[in-house]
Amino acid sequence: MDIFLQQLINGLVVGSIYALIALGYTMVYGIMQLINFAHGEIVMIGAMVTITCINLLLGMGVQMPGPVLLLVGLLMAIPVSMFLGFAIEKVAYQPLRKAPRLAPLITAIGVSIVLQQVAMLIWGRNYRPFPSILPTEVHIIGGAAITDLQIAIIVLALLLMGGLFYLIEKTKLGRAMRATSQNPEVAKLMGVNVNHIISMTFIIGSALGAVAGVMVAANYDQAHAYMGFMIGLKAFTAAVLGGIGNIGGAVLGGILLGIIESLGSGYLGDLTGGVLGSHYKDIFAFVVLIIVLVFRPSGLMGERVAERA
Amino acid sequence: MTDVLLKISGINKRFGGLHALSDVGLTIKQGEIYGLIGPNGAGKTTLFNVLTGLYQPDEGEFTFNGKDLFRKKPNVVVEAGIARTFQNIRLFANMSALENVMVGQHVRSVTGVFGAILRTPKARAEEAAITAKAEALLAYVGIADRAQELARNLSYGDQRRLEIARALATNPTLLALDEPAAGMNPKETDDLKKLMEKIRADGVTILLIEHDVKLMMGLCDRIAVLDYGKKIAEGVPEEVKSNPRVIEAYLGVAPE
Amino acid sequence: MHETMKKNPLLLAIFATFVMVLPWVLGGFFENGNSWLRAVDFALLYILLALGLNIVVGYAGLLDLGYIAFYAVGAYLYALLNSPHLAEVLPAWLSHPPFLVMMVLAAIVAGVFGVLLGSPTLKLRGDYLAIVTLGFGEIIRIFMNNLDRPVNITNGPQGINHIDAVQIAGYDFGRPIEFLGLTFEKIHLYYYLILAFCALIIFVSMRLQNSRIGRAWVAIREDEIAANAMGINTRNVKLLAFAMGASFGGVSGALFASFQGFVSPESFVLMESVMVLCMVVLGGMGNIPGVILGAIIVSITPELLRDIINPLQMAIAGKRVVDPENLRMLVFGLAMIIIMLVRPEGLWPSKRRRAELHPKTKEIALQEKDSLQDAERNHD
Numbered sequence: 001m002d003i004f005l006q007q008l009i010n011g012l013v014v015g016s017i018y019a020l021i022a023l024g025y026t027m028v029y030g031i032m033q034l035i036n037f038a039h040g041e042i043v044m045i046g047a048m049v050t051i052t053c054i055n056l057l058l059g060m061g062v063q064m065p066g067p068v069l070l071l072v073g074l075l076m077a078i079p080v081s082m083f084l085g086f087a088i089e090k091v092a093y094q095p096l097r098k099a100p101r102l103a104p105l106i107t108a109i110g111v112s113i114v115l116q117q118v119a120m121l122i123w124g125r126n127y128r129p130f131p132s133i134l135p136t137e138v139h140i141i142g143g144a145a146i147t148d149l150q151i152a153i154i155v156l157a158l159l160l161m162g163g164l165f166y167l168i169e170k171t172k173l174g175r176a177m178r179a180t181s182q183n184p185e186v187a188k189l190m191g192v193n194v195n196h197i198i199s200m201t202f203i204i205g206s207a208l209g210a211v212a213g214v215m216v217a218a219n220y221d222q223a224h225a226y227m228g229f230m231i232g233l234k235a236f237t238a239a240v241l242g243g244i245g246n247i248g249g250a251v252l253g254g255i256l257l258g259i260i261e262s263l264g265s266g267y268l269g270d271l272t273g274g275v276l277g278s279h280y281k282d283i284f285a286f287v288v289l290i291i292v293l294v295f296r297p298s299g300l301m302g303e304r305v306a307e308r309a
Numbered sequence: 310m311t312d313v314l315l316k317i318s319g320i321n322k323r324f325g326g327l328h329a330l331s332d333v334g335l336t337i338k339q340g341e342i343y344g345l346i347g348p349n350g351a352g353k354t355t356l357f358n359v360l361t362g363l364y365q366p367d368e369g370e371f372t373f374n375g376k377d378l379f380r381k382k383p384n385v386v387v388e389a390g391i392a393r394t395f396q397n398i399r400l401f402a403n404m405s406a407l408e409n410v411m412v413g414q415h416v417r418s419v420t421g422v423f424g425a426i427l428r429t430p431k432a433r434a435e436e437a438a439i440t441a442k443a444e445a446l447l448a449y450v451g452i453a454d455r456a457q458e459l460a461r462n463l464s465y466g467d468q469r470r471l472e473i474a475r476a477l478a479t480n481p482t483l484l485a486l487d488e489p490a491a492g493m494n495p496k497e498t499d500d501l502k503k504l505m506e507k508i509r510a511d512g513v514t515i516l517l518i519e520h521d522v523k524l525m526m527g528l529c530d531r532i533a534v535l536d537y538g539k540k541i542a543e544g545v546p547e548e549v550k551s552n553p554r555v556i557e558a559y560l561g562v563a564p565e
Numbered sequence: 566m567h568e569t570m571k572k573n574p575l576l577l578a579i580f581a582t583f584v585m586v587l588p589w590v591l592g593g594f595f596e597n598g599n600s601w602l603r604a605v606d607f608a609l610l611y612i613l614l615a616l617g618l619n620i621v622v623g624y625a626g627l628l629d630l631g632y633i634a635f636y637a638v639g640a641y642l643y644a645l646l647n648s649p650h651l652a653e654v655l656p657a658w659l660s661h662p663p664f665l666v667m668m669v670l671a672a673i674v675a676g677v678f679g680v681l682l683g684s685p686t687l688k689l690r691g692d693y694l695a696i697v698t699l700g701f702g703e704i705i706r707i708f709m710n711n712l713d714r715p716v717n718i719t720n721g722p723q724g725i726n727h728i729d730a731v732q733i734a735g736y737d738f739g740r741p742i743e744f745l746g747l748t749f750e751k752i753h754l755y756y757y758l759i760l761a762f763c764a765l766i767i768f769v770s771m772r773l774q775n776s777r778i779g780r781a782w783v784a785i786r787e788d789e790i791a792a793n794a795m796g797i798n799t800r801n802v803k804l805l806a807f808a809m810g811a812s813f814g815g816v817s818g819a820l821f822a823s824f825q826g827f828v829s830p831e832s833f834v835l836m837e838s839v840m841v842l843c844m845v846v847l848g849g850m851g852n853i854p855g856v857i858l859g860a861i862i863v864s865i866t867p868e869l870l871r872d873i874i875n876p877l878q879m880a881i882a883g884k885r886v887v888d889p890e891n892l893r894m895l896v897f898g899l900a901m902i903i904i905m906l907v908r909p910e911g912l913w914p915s916k917r918r919r920a921e922l923h924p925k926t927k928e929i930a931l932q933e934k935d936s937l938q939d940a941e942r943n944h945d
Contacts, residue, residue, distance in 0.1 A: 099909030113898030279711045286700030294685045387796030401787035416796030425776030
């Protein structure tokens with residue numbers, strides 16, 4: 001098998017998932033300069049709800065093809081995540097709009113802890129296996145293996161990103177979102193309902209997060225109450241890498257990060273004779289991030305913040 | 310009055326495609342009040358920011374008091390003896406007026422971490438001197454009674470004065486004021502004018518940007534006029550006032 | 566706290582006495598007094614950490630999400646020099662250094678790490694700095710986890726065991742010491758040792774707060790550009806805050822390793838950094854008593870809940886309905902949210918910060934007037 005191509009494919013799959021999650025971070029940050037620490041937990045809840053739904057349906061003896069089952073589960077999970085995103089913003093962030101910048105960060109961490117614990121109460125502290133409902137056959141392309149699921153992840157992620165771009169660039173809602181991120185005060189004066197826009201941002205980001213959560217669970221065959229933390233961290237890193245607040249940047253950052261991680265952990269082990277093996281996989285994300293920020297403090301696609309008096 | 314204090318030449322500054330300053334040169338002499346005027350967007354504030362180290366010019370030369378300040382950081386510029394105020398007041402809002410002026414003396418004091426922790430006799434003496442000088446400067450600009458008030462709670466005029474006191478605290482040779490009279494009523498403007506004359510009389514050279522042309526004509530020894538990033542005139546107020554290019558660009562085509 | 570106490574020596578004396586006898590009070594009142602004292606010892610370590618982070622976040626306004634990395638550096642440094650793990654390869658003069666030398670060493674090494682991380686990254690804006698420090702914290706942890714190959718330095722996920730307690734003036738703090746008819750066990754000795762370090766950092770913080778350096782930090786937090794334009798070398802002054810915070814983190818880490826007797830990467834996860842930050846912000850950034858309060862609440866509440874939740878659950882439902890561990894963290898998370906919603910400035914804010922958030926009506930009117938004038942003036 002062609003190792004390079006294989007790692008590239010794996011990286012692309014993981015990267016598209018990072019990108020979807022990163023979009024949630026970057027949209028919220030773009031509009032309210034807030035790191036939504038709880039976004040990773042929304043991703044986790046999305047995965048958990050989907051698994052539960054599929055298991056319920058299977059338990060009831062419902063006869064449906066795997067992908068359809070998955071879709072049904074996903075359609076149940078998306079509204080749950082959307083509602084959560086909406087509620088979190090209303091309860092934990094909105095009252096603190098005028099507070100010192102760190103206050104909402106602390107409530108975000110609080111929400112994150114609460115959601116993790118609630119998830120543990122509901123789903124237990126063990127790994128939940130992803131039901132084996134999906135075909136596992138493997139296509140060989142140019143010496144590398146790719147599953148239907150991986151193809152579906154990449155395609156679906158691209159479709160969703162495309163949809164988001166359309167939404168932001170072409171619709172009235174998107175225009176209002178862009179206006180709010182430029183200057184909320186002025187947007188308000190121009191008749192934009194800023195609270196509504198912020199809610200919508202959370203809702204859309206959470207929906208994308210739920211989808212990403214299901215992708216993670218399906219790709220790794222499991223889900224866990226703490227899974228949101230690391231994946232959220234990586235996705236946020238991706239958003240910063242691309243230039244936080246920038247939609248295109250989040251996509252670029254996510255995919256790049258996935259590929260770098262995948263290639264890095266694949267090759268570093270070989271190059272160092274197994275000494276610096278895949279244990280160091282998680283380091284790549286951060287090393288790359290630090291290097292990029294040192295040389296391009298606003299991220300790859302971030303606007304250069306003009307020196308201002 | 311003839312010693313050159315500050316000299317720039319061939320200064321260029323671009324922001325992306327915008328050529329904000331092209332080939333600007335000027336000299337400021339020891340002890341004068343030097344005015345910088347020009348229509349909106351002429352590049353006054355950009356030039357001002359170049360002269361105070363906030364912007365790094367792309368090309369040119371910049372010497373001050375015999376030191377090369379081309380592309381130097383603001384703190385280096387301050388150390389060399391140029392202090393500034395901001396057009397849209399930038400005080401340390403949640404520090405008291407006194408503390409604001411004390412911060413201004415940072416560059417002229419030396420106490421480090423260990424001095425501060427051990428409170429050595431030297432550190433204590435320096436701290437006392439800093440406090441005393443800060444109080445004196447507040448009195449100098451006429452707001453001694455507001456010393457303990459948070460800067461944010463001062464009235465607008467007092468905030469302007471506090472900014473000047475804070476800048477004076479750095480012991481400048483040149484004090485650069487960015488529209489100090491903006492938003493002031495005639496009485497306040499008049500007080501400000503007196504304050505500037507007092508500062509100059511005490512040996513500090515002043516660079517001034519202002520929109521109030523009448524004030525500038527009456528106050529400045531020499532004036533430079535910027536338009537579209539270029540210097541179009543320089544000289545004593547009378548010369549400048551009658552310069553046709555200035556009349557066209559700045560005062561409008563039909564002079565009064 | 567300190568202002569009130571300066572004015573009232575009696576109050577200070579009462580407070581000091583309380584602090585001095587606390588270990589014995591705990592031992593006398595509670596059956597499991599020793600486990601409580603242990604919790605208090607750890608709370609003191611957290612106070613130390615929170616006060617160190619307060620210099621970085623509270624004074625200089627730099628959001629550091631990887632602070633625990635410096636704690637880790639100090640802890641591992643102590644562990645490597647004071648355990649059998651590297652004893653064979655370590656030169657004799659480096660093994661078991663005297664207490665003070667060890668602490669200074671921990672401070673310096675952690676401080677150097679702080680400078681190494683800070684110098685390329687401190688120009689970054691707030692949230693970028695946060696994520697970079699966070700990344701740095703993770704990098705340190707991952708290295709600790711994996712540096713057991715090719716050469717075994719950190720012993721990987723198992724961590725390092727058999728770390729000796731500190732020895733001061735010939736007394737081994739790992740063994741009980743009899744004095745005045747009282748038996749000072751390790752937890753007692755460490756209580757007083759860590760307390761002494763807390764007193765030291767409080768002293769240092771207070772001295773710095775009202776100094777040229779402290780003012781420069783506040784100025785940078787208030788308006789970095791203006792601070793730079795007033796002659797402050799913002800980069801160096803920020804780096805100083807960063808290095809000082811790191812040094813205190815390193816010292817805390819060394820104390821932690823010597824107290825606990827073993828270290829492993831698990832103690833230095835990101836959540837720990839986040840918790841220390843929560844202490845600072847919940848208590849009241851920049852205000853020493855506030856930060857102490859925050860550290861006590863965040864570190865003790867989960868312990869308290871441990872003793873409350875299960876009996877309560879039994880009393881109400883008659884059986885164990887949910888895992889108390891979950892419930893305790895759940896309550897803790899909710900408490901964090903509620904405290905911040907009710908008091909965004911923290912429980913015990915500094916005067917400066919209170920003024921920021923609760924301007925008097927007169928001030929509001931003034932500000933509105935000013936912002937109107939600003940709007941009119943924004944023309945150039």
